Amino acid sequence: MDNNFYYNFIEPDKEIADFVENLGTFQNLSGEPKEVVIIPDGRVDLFFSQSDSEPFHVTLLGLETYPEQRYIAPHMTAFVVSFKPIAVEYILNTSIADLLNIGKELSPDFWDFKADDLQDFDTCCLKATQRIKELLSKKMDERKHRLFELLYTSKGEMSVQQLSEKTGWSSRQINRYFTKQLGLSLKAYSTILRFRASLEHIAQGKLFPELNYTDQNHFIKEVKKFSGVAPKELSKNKNDRFVLLSVLKGK
Numbered sequence: 001m002d003n004n005f006y007y008n009f010i011e012p013d014k015e016i017a018d019f020v021e022n023l024g025t026f027q028n029l030s031g032e033p034k035e036v037v038i039i040p041d042g043r044v045d046l047f048f049s050q051s052d053s054e055p056f057h058v059t060l061l062g063l064e065t066y067p068e069q070r071y072i073a074p075h076m077t078a079f080v081v082s083f084k085p086i087a088v089e090y091i092l093n094t095s096i097a098d099l100l101n102i103g104k105e106l107s108p109d110f111w112d113f114k115a116d117d118l119q120d121f122d123t124c125c126l127k128a129t130q131r132i133k134e135l136l137s138k139k140m141d142e143r144k145h146r147l148f149e150l151l152y153t154s155k156g157e158m159s160v161q162q163l164s165e166k167t168g169w170s171s172r173q174i175n176r177y178f179t180k181q182l183g184l185s186l187k188a189y190s191t192i193l194r195f196r197a198s199l200e201h202i203a204q205g206k207l208f209p210e211l212n213y214t215d216q217n218h219f220i221k222e223v224k225k226f227s228g229v230a231p232k233e234l235s236k237n238k239n240d241r242f243v244l245l246s247v248l249k250g251k
Contacts, residue, residue: 004030051076062099156193
């Protein structure tokens with residue numbers, strides 16, 4: 001455990017749980033950059049952050065499709081809202097198709113957050129929750145709600161055809177929606193969700209496939225594709241490099 005790196009993630013209020021997976025904060029208390037590896041998890045992250053070297057800023061990160069090494073600046077404090085993809089349309093009112101594996105800076109007064117808010121996690125959670133509730137007035141397409149519900153409960157293991165049949169939405173229309181809104185196909189997103197579910201098993205020390213992988217080699221290949229390392233090394237998580245895994249282990 002890295003004693004200079006602090007994080008805390010909580011589940012959202014039930015009223016916004018269809019759109020938000022969790023709310024979190026992390027701090028690099030050290031005077032040195034903190035190395036982390038960002039791995040695909042199927043979420044869209046909204047960051048409010050500042051550090052000794054960077055002023056308060058707001059960043060929207062699109063979906064990731066491969067692992068990437070990054071560094072958290074010394075004495076950085078951040079608050080993050082991790083959205084489920086359906087929030088892109090209904091909360092953020094935008095498309096992130098052009099943000100695959102990258103992020104973009106938003107206005108520093110986005111949602112009226114201030115630098116001082118980052119000093120209190122509860123204040124950040126309350127402020128974000130209230131703003132999201134205010135944005136929920138738009139009526140949701142029930143097919144989309146059902147689609148994401150099935151994706152999450154099945155951990156990405158339902159086929160495009162099965163999802164199409166259960167939502168009454170054609171495969172072509174679903175893929176067009178995913179490509180337009182998120183920048184990748186439904187099948188590609190489902191694969192990321194399956195990997196994410198496997199992370200929960202790896203966090204528990206289960207290094208063999210628990211989900212619908214063809215065999216052990218297929219499982220290892222996919223874990224390497226999305227994390228850069230084999231399941232055994234990922235499980236060790238040296239120096240808390242894989243923050244998502246650390247969070248899952250702490251559940």
